[in-house]
Amino acid sequence: MSTTTTTAQIRVLIAKPGLDGHDRGAKVVARALRDGGCEVIYTGIRQTPEMIAEAALQEDVDVVGLSILSGAHLELFPRVVEELKKRGVDDVLLFCGGIIPEEDTAALSKLGFKAIFRPGTNTQDIVKFVYDNVKK
Amino acid sequence: MDELVQRFLSGDRRALARIISRVENGTPEGREYVRALFPHSGKTHIIGVTGGAGSGKSTLTGALAGEYRKRGKTVGIVAVDPSSPFTKGAILGDRIRMQDLTLDPGVYMRSMAGRGALGGLAPSIANVVAVMDAFGFDYVLVETIGAGQDEVEIAATAMTTILVNNPGTGDDIQALKAGIIEIADILVVNKADHPAADILVSQLRALLALSPAGSRRPQILKTTATKGEGLEELADAIAEHYQYLDETGQLAKHQEEDARHQVLAITRQIVLERIRAATPDEELEALVKRVAARELDPHSAAEDLAASVLI
Numbered sequence: 001m002s003t004t005t006t007t008a009q010i011r012v013l014i015a016k017p018g019l020d021g022h023d024r025g026a027k028v029v030a031r032a033l034r035d036g037g038c039e040v041i042y043t044g045i046r047q048t049p050e051m052i053a054e055a056a057l058q059e060d061v062d063v064v065g066l067s068i069l070s071g072a073h074l075e076l077f078p079r080v081v082e083e084l085k086k087r088g089v090d091d092v093l094l095f096c097g098g099i100i101p102e103e104d105t106a107a108l109s110k111l112g113f114k115a116i117f118r119p120g121t122n123t124q125d126i127v128k129f130v131y132d133n134v135k136k
Numbered sequence: 137m138d139e140l141v142q143r144f145l146s147g148d149r150r151a152l153a154r155i156i157s158r159v160e161n162g163t164p165e166g167r168e169y170v171r172a173l174f175p176h177s178g179k180t181h182i183i184g185v186t187g188g189a190g191s192g193k194s195t196l197t198g199a200l201a202g203e204y205r206k207r208g209k210t211v212g213i214v215a216v217d218p219s220s221p222f223t224k225g226a227i228l229g230d231r232i233r234m235q236d237l238t239l240d241p242g243v244y245m246r247s248m249a250g251r252g253a254l255g256g257l258a259p260s261i262a263n264v265v266a267v268m269d270a271f272g273f274d275y276v277l278v279e280t281i282g283a284g285q286d287e288v289e290i291a292a293t294a295m296t297t298i299l300v301n302n303p304g305t306g307d308d309i310q311a312l313k314a315g316i317i318e319i320a321d322i323l324v325v326n327k328a329d330h331p332a333a334d335i336l337v338s339q340l341r342a343l344l345a346l347s348p349a350g351s352r353r354p355q356i357l358k359t360t361a362t363k364g365e366g367l368e369e370l371a372d373a374i375a376e377h378y379q380y381l382d383e384t385g386q387l388a389k390h391q392e393e394d395a396r397h398q399v400l401a402i403t404r405q406i407v408l409e410r411i412r413a414a415t416p417d418e419e420l421e422a423l424v425k426r427v428a429a430r431e432l433d434p435h436s437a438a439e440d441l442a443a444s445v446l447i
Contacts, residue, residue, distance in 0.1 A: 008161040008163075009219075009224055009225070009226070009249065009251075011157075030227055031227070033225065034220065034223070034225035034226060034227050035220070035223055035225055036223065036225060037223045037224050037225045038225050038226075039219070039225065039226045039228060039247075039249045040225070040226065040227050040228065041228045041229075041231060041247050042227060042228070042229050042231075042232065043231045043232060043235075043238075044229075044231070044232040044235065050239055051235070051238045051239060054238050054239055055231060055238060057149065057150055057153055058149065058153055058244055058245055058246060059153070059228075059231075059246065059247060060153035060154055060156065060157045087150065088150055089150070
């Protein structure tokens, strides 16, 4: 039976691990996904890997997007992935964005990040990526 | 499904999160979970936090949860933010104000989108709250969408409703109006470090003095949620309100009213769905066109539509 209240919006967590406090990019991506019809949980700046993983668990999100500008991605992203696994959150779609050098692409892809969005990305590409890759 | 329910009943938070998603989406599977878990609910003190956008509801909810943790109690939080009426998307930002609680194993916090429901809540809120209740939290705090003057739905779900007011946002006539202020069991003047806080307190007090004799007057409390001030008093006032409900038999009455409200709301939805399912789109469109052309009034059209099923 179809119901007027049956809806399943894609739920996305946008998080900023580490100490850099510039969240303009994260907010732009959150806004683009909102306009794309997603329910976006934004947790604010200066999140530890544990906090991000715990928020992903509690919110039962389909997607986790990490934004980082500090250069500490190879330090912090593996810890986020590890904390997610520790909690059994092993089926979320991972993507990241920010200042991330080309040469780190392979390492992040090995960690499970399905896409890296760098400055200049068209936000519509991010929305399309999410819709194309979420298992619903 | 049974495995997830077992994990839920043994206190697995991931199982709780998963079940809430299914219940929130209103799927037949979600309804099965509510059926399985509903008998375990009914033990939790459900507290509603409502008030205008930017009044400090999230910060106050987080600080209140912190106060309960100091008292050794566990807390579930559901915070609702609005969905876009155009794209159905939403930004759910209430976690930002509750960072300190994220890693506390005694707190579970869930953001929900309003998904078009009126009244400051979400269509499946009662079911989600029942599931959190069944999980066994001592308290479930329900934070509404920023409410204006008329979003009173929360009072049906919550046993104790807290209305968060801000100093400097309107004169005493605002408080005199009917609507949301009437559902408040406790009035909080948040941002009490604002110079106009005491003026608002006296306006609210003067207003409550006009209440009919014999009716319970809500307590008025001052908080500064960002500094954690006034939270002890708020938690005490909530406990006192619960005791009052219990002793006067109103708690049982509230449960019945909530049950009636839910049964009728769901019945209304089922009947509408049946009618929609039984009506070919062309038939509905034909009626719509006739109403738009003023050949038929909306009430007669609706009667026609309903008559096809309800004979």
